Amino acid sequence: MKIIVTGGTGYIGSHTVVELQQDGHEVVIVDNLANSTINVLDGIQGITGTRPAFEKIDLTDRPATLDFFARHKDARAVIHFAALKAVGESVSKPLEYYYNNLNSLMNVLAGMRGNGIPNLVFSSSCTVYGQADVLPVTERTPRHEAESPYGNTKVMSEDIIRDLMRVEKSMNGIALRYFNPIGAHPSALIGELPVGVPNNLIPYLTQTAAGIREQLSVFGDDYDTPDGSPLRDYIDVVDLAKAHVVAIRRLLEGKNKANYEYFNIGTGRALSVLEIIAAFERATGVKVNYKIVGRRAGDIEKVWADTTLANNELGWRAEVPIEQTLANAWKWQQRLASK
Numbered sequence: 372m373k374i375i376v377t378g379g380t381g382y383i384g385s386h387t388v389v390e391l392q393q394d395g396h397e398v399v400i401v402d403n404l405a406n407s408t409i410n411v412l413d414g415i416q417g418i419t420g421t422r423p424a425f426e427k428i429d430l431t432d433r434p435a436t437l438d439f440f441a442r443h444k445d446a447r448a449v450i451h452f453a454a455l456k457a458v459g460e461s462v463s464k465p466l467e468y469y470y471n472n473l474n475s476l477m478n479v480l481a482g483m484r485g486n487g488i489p490n491l492v493f494s495s496s497c498t499v500y501g502q503a504d505v506l507p508v509t510e511r512t513p514r515h516e517a518e519s520p521y522g523n524t525k526v527m528s529e530d531i532i533r534d535l536m537r538v539e540k541s542m543n544g545i546a547l548r549y550f551n552p553i554g555a556h557p558s559a560l561i562g563e564l565p566v567g568v569p570n571n572l573i574p575y576l577t578q579t580a581a582g583i584r585e586q587l588s589v590f591g592d593d594y595d596t597p598d599g600s601p602l603r604d605y606i607d608v609v610d611l612a613k614a615h616v617v618a619i620r621r622l623l624e625g626k627n628k629a630n631y632e633y634f635n636i637g638t639g640r641a642l643s644v645l646e647i648i649a650a651f652e653r654a655t656g657v658k659v660n661y662k663i664v665g666r667r668a669g670d671i672e673k674v675w676a677d678t679t680l681a682n683n684e685l686g687w688r689a690e691v692p693i694e695q696t697l698a699n700a701w702k703w704q705q706r707l708a709s710k
Contacts, residue, residue, distance in 0.1 A: 372623060373397045373445055375488070377430060377479060378452030379423065380407040382563045383494065383552055385415060386612040387450060389561070392419040394616050399443055402453065403429040406566050414560035430475035440482025448490035448619050451479055454524070457570035458498070458669040461521035472524035473531070480535055484542065490622040492615055493532055495546040495633065497604070497674050498522030507604075507677040510548075510635060519669030529633065536630035543630050545618045550604035550637035550676050552611050554696035555703035562703030563608075572644065573697075577704035580657045587659055589644050590667035600644040602673035604637035607691035607699075611636060617687045637676030638689040647697070654694040655701045 374391055378384045379400030385407075388398050392415070400412075400423050409425070416422040428435050430453050454472045455461065461468040476493075483491065499522065500508045501515030517523040532544045553573040555562030569575040579587040592599035614636045621627055642650070648659050682688045 372447050373399065373443070374619060375399050375401065375443060375446045375449045376452065377401050377449065377475070378454065378494075380404060380409065380411040380425070381452055382407075383608060383611060384450075384452040385411045385561045386556060386608045387452075387615045388415055388423055389418050389556065390609070390612040390616045391619070392421050392423065396619075398423040399446065400425045401428050401430065401439055403427060408564070411561060417560045418556065418558050430478055431471055433478045433481070436478040437482050437485065440486045440488065444486035444488065446488050448492065448622060449479060449483055449488060450492045450494070450615055450619065451476065452494045454494070456521060458519045458521050459570060459667050461519050462668045465520040468520045468524055473527060476528050476531060480531070484535070484539060489542050490619070491532065491542070491544040492618045492622070493528065493544060493546045495529055495548045496522065496525045497548055497550045497635070497637070497676065499526050499529060499548060500674060502671045503674060506673065507639060507675045508635065509677040510633060510680050518671050521669070533631045540630065543622050543627055544632075545622060545627065546631075546633040547614055547618060547636045548633055549611055549614070550606055550635075550674070552608045553605050553700060554607045554609070554691070555699045556609060557699050557702075559699070559702045559706040562700065564707070572647065573700050576648065576651060576659060577700050579661070580651070580655070580659050580701065581704050581708055585660070587648070587661040588664045589648075589661055590664060590670060592663045593666075594672045596643055596673055598643050598645045601670060602641040602643050602675065604640060604675035605642055605647065605693065605696070606637050606689055607696040610689040610691050614681070614685070614687050617685050621685065634681040634685060635676040635678055636681055636687075637678055639676055639678045641673065641675035642693065650693050651697045651701070654698045657701070
C-alpha cells in the first residue's frame, strides 16, 4: 500500500518510514529539508534495503502541494509530520509557527480531499493538554490553553482535522498525542539530527557528553516535582514509530470507531530531567557537564500519559527500557562523531 509521509526525513518521520517499509508498505516522502538532510535516505535504505521515493517540496506552497497529491492519488493514507516543533523557539517566533504549521496542514488536507486519499495519521502532542489539573492525562483530560504557540498549533490542527472529518464522511483521521520522543534506531543508522543548536534535551545532552557543547542547561530546579526539574514521559522513538504503523493499519482495515480518533502515545512513566541525566550516565558510563539555569518560556511543569486506551484499543504499548533508549542515542552520537 502506498503511504505518503510528510516530513519523512525528520527525526520521527524517518523512523516511521523504516517501520512502514518493514511492514510491507510503499513510502513516498515529501519534505523541504528545513530541519533534516537528504542523507537520511541512506540510513533508511541501510536498515530496510529499500530507498523510499522522495520529493523536496515546501508544503506551505499550495500549488506545489496540490500538484504533488495529484501525482500520488493512488496513495491510501498520509502520515503528517511536517511542522516546526521547538517549544522555546515558537515563543519567540509565533507568526512563523502559525504560518508554517497550519498552512501546511490545510494544504495537505486539500490535496487529500481533492484526490480521494481517505486516511490521515496526524503527529500531535501532549502539549494540547497544557498543564493538566490531574495526572496522568487520559484522552478525556480537558485540553487547557496551550503554554506555547507550538502547542497551540497542535490544538488548532486537531480542530481543523476534526471539523473536516465531520463533513467529509469518506475521510478518516487519527491524531497521536505523543509525549517526549527520544533515542535512535538501534542500528545507529538514523537518529535525531537537528540543524544547528539542538532545542531538545537528548541531542543537547549527547552533544555535551561528546564534547561538542560545553555544558547542558537544565531549565529550572524550582518546579513542584521531587527534584525540582520538570517531569516528562520519555518514549523511545522506535516504539513511537510503531504506533503510527498500528494507526495506519487501523484505518486501512476500517477498524476505527469514528471518523476522527485520538490516542495518547507514551510510556505512562514520569521521569525528571535530572533523572534522565543520571540514567544516561548509568547507561553509558559517561559523565554529563550540566548546570541549573532559569525556567524556559513555554515549558510546563509536569506531564505524563495514561496509555490505557492506546494499549487496549490499538493493541500497542511502549517496550524499550529507558537505559536502552539512552544507550541507542549515545551510539548514534558516536557514529556521527566518527564520520
